[in-house]
Amino acid sequence: MSRWAAVTAFIIMLTLPSMAMAETTTLSQASEQWSYVALGDSLAFGIQNDGTIGKSYADYISANLDEENVQHDFTKQFAIPGASTGDVLDQLKNDPKVKLAVSKADLLTITVGANDFLNVLKSHPEDLQDPLKVQELMKNAITNYSQILGMIRQANPHVQIYIMGYYNSFYALPAEQQQPLKSLLLGLNQSIELLANQPGVWYVPTIDAFEGHYSEYLPNPQNVHPNQDGYKTIASQFFMKIENHLPVQIHRIAGNTRYQTAVEISKNGWESANTVVIATGNNFPDALAGVPLAYKFDAPILLANKRLSASVISELQRLHAKKAIILGGPNAVSGYTEDQLKGMGMEIQRIAGEDRFETAAFISAFLHSKSDTAVVVNGLNFPDALSSASYAAEQGYPILLTRSQKLSEDVEKSLKSFKRTIVVGGSGVVSNELVTHLPNPERYGGSNRYETSAMVATKLNPSHHAFMATGENFADALTGSVLAAKRSATFLLVPPNKIDDSIIAASENLGIHTFTILGGEKAVSPNVEKNLMQLK
Known part of the structure; x- marks a missing residue:
């Protein structure tokens, strides 16, 4: 002294x-x-x-x-x-x-x-x-x-x-x-x-x-x-x-449906967009790998059912979008939806493989990423992919999908372009045996989807701002991940009615003071907001 x-x-x-x-x-x-x-x-x-x-x-x-x-x-x-x-x-x-x-x-x-x-x-x-x-x-x-x-x-x-x-x-x-x-x-x-x-x-x-x-x-x-x-x-x-x-701030972006929530997310993040990404709102496989692609083109992700809803069409007009990238084949996003987009004078590009694994590999190739790193997740379920989507997007890492025990030929071929892989999920979803065949793998996985989400946020994607979505459905997390990356925020999955202990610990360890909840109260209940207000 x-x-x-x-x-x-x-x-x-x-x-x-x-x-x-x-x-x-x-x-x-x-x-x-x-x-x-x-x-x-x-x-x-x-x-x-x-x-x-x-x-x-x-x-x-x-x-x-x-x-x-x-x-x-x-x-x-x-x-x-x-x-x-x-x-x-x-x-x-x-x-x-x-x-x-x-x-x-x-x-x-x-x-x-x-x-x-x-x-x-x-x-x-x-x-x-x-x-x-x-x-x-x-x-x-x-x-x-x-x-x-x-x-x-x-x-x-x-x-x-x-x-x-x-x-x-x-x-x-x-x-x-x-x-x-x-x-x-x-x-x-x-x-x-x-x-x-x-x-x-x-x-x-x-x-x-x-x-x-x-x-x-x-x-x-x-x-x-x-x-x-x-x-x-x-x-x-x-x-x-x-x-x-800083005092805890909680915001919610929500519509009456997942399609309307996607529109509200778009309104919150984009005054205009030359390109939009269109994915199905009914199932997750083709869209899981699409977040890094949407981020690269500064494009919101909007959802289609069998056709585009009036609110989505209105949003496309507000954005003055000129190009739509469709994820998945006609069984995912219908030909009628494509015709609607063409009728609005938009250029169309569809990225689709024979299955979700090939679609993810095609998206990876379409990214033309200069990164030497890829993110590998189980493609038969959505939570781990969505926990890592905003991080992968911001880093420019493609997301490749796998079965738990074996890589598809397309993914195996794609991986030859990368020197390093980040595996998201525990050994129950991506086996230890499979990981040994990946280039320089690093695993981030907990005992469940929430622990994995907390681990990705804490170790890979720290921020004082977190986007949150239900871990029980894919749609809100999918469309919100691009906005999270755009805001340099981390991403956390939560149970619908109460925050998992691992998510509480991650929020406190990271000193998160701003939470953006995606989806309505049926997706993420007001009780979750009460839990957030009690954070230290």
């Missing part, structure tokens, strides 16, 4: 009891909207590297919160260029508007401390060469900081507080001038980090994120402020901490 950290630890020990009296909580209601307040100096205010006023890191955090649909309001009006810890403490003591904003905040970010030393550097630089004066400055700054946190917690027991450590803004100085200032900066950061060691407060480091990017983020050596790329980088460091504590 440095001497500055030791000083800080002693000061915190004296002041911590008053700060720890109030209990902190993590907010987690689906309808919850946060109030965000940014306090601090010019970095919170938004001074640019050319001295003008622009967006600060707080603006980019606010934009991220808006994107997550959790922000009610945001203000950085109390951030002051040049503010020291004493200035922020004075605000909290004497400005009723600041105190009111803090009392109502759910999220608060603070950047303060550097000016306690920069102001001295400008007026009396020789003081920073005196260890006793520097120690006194550090002690005063940390005492103020401790009181700032104490007053915030007293005004608002539940607000989440994120405090920033500073980057090195002295990179352009000669080494002999830079080193003492950098040492002082590191001491300040250590002290700030120690202050964050209490409930409901998190330290946000930035120094490593700027290391090696100084000329990129700090193009003006005469100005300590970053450009917009630098501010975005600071915001990303904050948000990596914040997103672990």
